[in-house]
Amino acid sequence: MSNKxxxxxxxxxxxxxxxxxxxxxxxxxxxxxxxxxxxxxxxxGFKLGFWFAQQGAMYVFIVLIFVYVYLMNKLDKKYDVDEQ
Structure with missing residues (x-):
């Protein structure tokens, strides 16, 4: 595998x-x-710990998916392995 x-x-x-x-x-x-x-x-009206346990982790996971897509598109272009 090449160094790149x-x-x-x-x-x-x-x-x-x-x-x-x-x-x-x-x-x-x-x-x-x-x-x-x-x-x-x-x-x-909801306790913050309850919110994190019930919904917060899911919202953060969805945001992290979009962050990962953004970072990988940027990385693909940097190393010239993008699909275009």
């Missing part, structure tokens, strides 16, 4: 690990471990 493709995949794996780490923190840490401290904060 190795750098491409290394950057791709970095993006994956970074975005999955963010999702882990939001879904597991905020939704399970810190649920009690977050429940003292209310947004729209």
């Amino acid at each position: 493709l190795k750098k491409y995949w290394k950057t791709n794996l970095f993006y994956l690990l970074l975005l999955l780490s963010i999702w882990f923190v939001v879904s597991y840490v905020c939704g399970i471990l810190f649920v009690e401290p977050l429940n003292s904060i209310r947004i729209g």
Whole structure:
């Protein structure tokens, strides 16, 4: 494998690990471990810990999908492996 493709995949794996780490923190840490401290904060009448556990992790995951698509399109163009 060429050095260029190795750098491409290394950057791709970095993006994956970074975005999955963010999702882990939001879904597991905020939704399970810190649920009690977050429940003292209310947004729209709902406890923040409950919101993270029920809906927040899904919203963050969807946003992270769009961030990943943006980053990968940028990376594909940088290494000239885009589809166009």
